[in-house]
Amino acid sequence: xxxxxxxxxxxxxxxxxxxxxxxxxxxxxxxxxxxxxxxxxxxxxxxxxxxxxxxxxxxxxxxxxxxxxxxxxxxxxxxxxxxxxxxxxxxxxxxxxxxxxxxxxxxxxxxxxxxxxxxxxxxxxxxxxxxxxxxxxxxxxxxxxxxxxxxxxxxxxxxxxxxxxxxxxxxxxxxxxxxxxxxxxxxxxxxxxxxxxxxxxxxxxxxxxxxxxxxxxxxxxxxxxxxxxxxxxxxxxxxxxxxxxxxxxxxxxxxxxxxxxxxxxxxxxxxxxxxxxxxxxxxxxxxxxxxxxxxxxxxxxxxxxxxxxxxxxxxxxxxxxxxxxxxxxxxxxxxxxxxxxxxxxxxxxxxxxxxxxxxxxxxxxxxxxxxxxxxxxxxxxxxxxxxxxxxxxxxxxxxxxxxxxxxxxxxxxxxxxxxxxx
Ligand SMILES: C[S@@+](CC[C@H](N)C(=O)[O-])C[C@H]1O[C@@H](n2cnc3c(N)ncnc32)[C@H](O)[C@@H]1O
Numbered sequence: 001x002x003x004x005x006x007x008x009x010x011x012x013x014x015x016x017x018x019x020x021x022x023x024x025x026x027x028x029x030x031x032x033x034x035x036x037x038x039x040x041x042x043x044x045x046x047x048x049x050x051x052x053x054x055x056x057x058x059x060x061x062x063x064x065x066x067x068x069x070x071x072x073x074x075x076x077x078x079x080x081x082x083x084x085x086x087x088x089x090x091x092x093x094x095x096x097x098x099x100x101x102x103x104x105x106x107x108x109x110x111x112x113x114x115x116x117x118x119x120x121x122x123x124x125x126x127x128x129x130x131x132x133x134x135x136x137x138x139x140x141x142x143x144x145x146x147x148x149x150x151x152x153x154x155x156x157x158x159x160x161x162x163x164x165x166x167x168x169x170x171x172x173x174x175x176x177x178x179x180x181x182x183x184x185x186x187x188x189x190x191x192x193x194x195x196x197x198x199x200x201x202x203x204x205x206x207x208x209x210x211x212x213x214x215x216x217x218x219x220x221x222x223x224x225x226x227x228x229x230x231x232x233x234x235x236x237x238x239x240x241x242x243x244x245x246x247x248x249x250x251x252x253x254x255x256x257x258x259x260x261x262x263x264x265x266x267x268x269x270x271x272x273x274x275x276x277x278x279x280x281x282x283x284x285x286x287x288x289x290x291x292x293x294x295x296x297x298x299x300x301x302x303x304x305x306x307x308x309x310x311x312x313x314x315x316x317x318x319x320x321x322x323x324x325x326x327x328x329x330x331x332x333x334x335x336x337x338x339x340x341x342x343x344x345x346x347x348x349x350x351x352x353x354x355x356x357x358x359x360x361x362x363x364x365x366x367x368x369x370x371x372x373x374x375x376x377x378x379x380x381x382x383x384x385x386x387x388x389x390x391x392x393x394x395x396x397x398x399x400x401x402x403x404x405x406x407x408x409x410x411x412x413x414x415x416x417x418x419x420x421x422x
Contacts, residue, residue, distance in 0.1 A: 007042040007059055010035070017100035017382045019084050019412030021058070034058035036065040036088065037096075057151075067092040072129055073161040073410055080147035080156035083410035090128040094121040094406050097414040101382045101404055109386035110393065119404040121414050124256040128409035132162040133255045134185040136197075139176045162410060164255060166192055174228045183225070185247050186255075188237040193230030195247040198223045233320075236287075238262060239296060243287045243324050249316035250286050254407045261417060262293035264403050265351060265376045268419040270301035272400045274374050277304045278348035283337045283359075283367075285310040288321035290351045290376075291330050309344045311337050341366045351376045358384025361391050368395035375420045380407070385416050392420050 012035045014022035021035030023043075031053060035041045040063040047055035061068075071077040073086035085093045102118035105111045111118075125131055137145040138155050146157035159168050164186050174194050176182040181197040200223060225232070225248055233244040236251055238258045245251050252258050278298075282291040291308040298305045307329040312318055318334050325332075333340050337352075337359070350372045352359055358379060359367075367375060375397060379385025389399060397420040407415035 007044055008056070009062065010041055010043050010056070012037055012039045012041060015096045015099055017104050017412070020055075023056075025054075029053040030056050032056045032058055034084075035061070036067065038065045039063055074158040075147050075156050075160040076150075076410070078156050078158040079149045079152070079154070080158070080160065081150035082147050082160045083162060084150070085412055086161065086410040088410075090123070090406075090409060093128075093410070093412075094123065097121040097382075097406065097412065098404065100412070101386075101414060101416060104382045104386040105389070107386075108383055109390035111386075111389070111399070116399060116402060119402050119416065121404045121406050123406050123409075124254050124260055125409075128406075129161040130164050131254050131256070131409055132160075133164055133167070134183070134251060134253055135160070135163050135167065137171060137176075137182040137184070139178055139180050139182055139196075141178045143172065143176075143178050145171045145174075145176055145182045162408075164190075166190065176228060182228070183248050185234045185251070187230070187234045188242065189235070191230055193232075193234045193247045194228040195225040195232070196228055197225055197248065238289050239293065241292050241296070241324055243289070243320045245287055245320045246316035249320065250314055252289075252407070254409075257405070257407050257415070258289050260405060261378065261415070262290060262297070264417050265290060265378075265419075266293060266297045266301050268401045268403070268417070269298075269303065269349060269374055269376065272374055272419050272421050274303045274349060277306045278373070279345055280305050280308045280349040280351065281341070281344060281347040281367075281370075281372075282308055282310045283341065283350065283352040283363075284354045285312050285321070285351070286314065286317040286353075288325050288330065288332075290353065291321070292325060292328070294349065294351070295328055295330075303349075305349070307331070307345075309333060309347070311335065311340045311344075338363050338366065341370070344370075346370055346372075348373045349376070350374075351378070353378040354384075354388075356381040356384065358388045360388070364388050364391040365395065368392065368397060371422070373421060377418050377420065378415070379417075380413065380415050382414060382416065385418075389418055389420070396422055398422075 010023035012021035020031035023030045035058040041058040042060040043056035067089045071087040073083035076083040140155040146155040176196040179199040294305040402418040404416040
């Protein structure tokens with residue numbers, strides 16, 4: 001290893017959850033953004049403040065991996081923070097995702113030989129481009145819309161390759177005003193819907209970390225939406241059901257995700273022996289896609305869902321659920337899961353599909369205290385998924401089956417689903 005002009009030469013030997021390559025130098029682990037296992041890179045150290053590890057960015061690939069491919073996403077190639085694995089062979093990216101998942105299941109979840117073998121990551125579509133049905137773009141002072149830079153607040157106007165065909169066509173002609181965000185969503189029939197989200201009001205001061213947190217909080221808070229194209233409500237379909245979801249509301253990003261996940265959940269519940277009449281909880285249920293499929297598909301798999309408690313915080317998603325599930329035995333609860341579950345009827349089945357931060361230990365404890373026969377736990381962040389599963393295991397629930405999906409192709413993110421029983 002040599003150091004020149006602030007760069008260090010590193011041999012990358014592993015891959016970490018989060019998409020960085022792993023190298024070692026002077027007894028420390030170095031997480032190298034943009035590097036793959038087997039590569040030698042010249043890297044710039046970006047964070048040297050920790051005793052056990054440092055962070056770096058690959059500046060030059062000296063010896064490339066033979067699994068590198070031509071970058072598939074123009075926006076990422078121009079520095080946008082979207083498709084961080086767009087220059088990696090998609091099959092190899094899935095292998096790396098499975099390796100990272102297995103690693104966090106062991107290290108964070110504490111899983112070893114008594115759990116099923118960690119799952120492979122399955123593709124949701126043949127292509128790794130053209131899968132994303134919703135996206136948010138920042139609108140710059142010049143009125144041009146684009147993705148934020150990976151390590152900067154610059155706006156990259158080259159197109160991302162992830163959105164479905166047509167979603168990003170001529171976005172600047174939609175008329176979103178400078179400083180706002182442009183929200184785009186494709187409906188089940190392919191129609192594009194667009195809204196302008198008013199600029200987030202972010203309080204100032206308190207250091208870089210605090211202000212980044214404030215900025216995220218402000219962006220996710222309630223903000224006015226001005227319709228720019230299509231409708232305020234977007235029609236999505238799963239099986240024979242349809243939902244009318246606000247253009248800013250939650251819907252799975254990959255066009256094939258909802259059908260795949262509900263099919264996986266119902267099939268795995270049957271495989272672990274759920275039978276008879278059951279009451280279910282659909283926690284972090286959004287518009288009630290899992291609730292509907294449990295009701296509609298259980299009978300074909302040997303169990304009958306007689307009623308569901310659906311819990312979510314998002315008023316738009318719950319309004320969609322109220323319409324779609326109006327004639328079904330579903331009680332809708334608006335509120336945080338942690339504050340709501342204690343008052344619900346005892347379930348035999350629980351589906352829990354939290355945001356990236358996971359359910360957290362208190363919610364896992366509340367679920368296991370209700371003593372369900374089976375839990376379907378879904379995670380879009382491998383580390384929080386592993387942590388939550390570890391808590392289920394500590395509370396006496398065993399993973400009986402799990403699957404993982406390449407739900408965000410060309411990125412390091414994966415989605416995983418586990419079914420547990422006591
Ligand atoms: C990954 S989404 C899953 C939605 C739904 N299961 C689906 O597949 O469409 C996570 C959901 O959790 C909701 N949410 C986030 N934090 C929550 C909390 N503390 N309590 C209840 N719901 C929450 C969000 O509004 C969002 O709908």
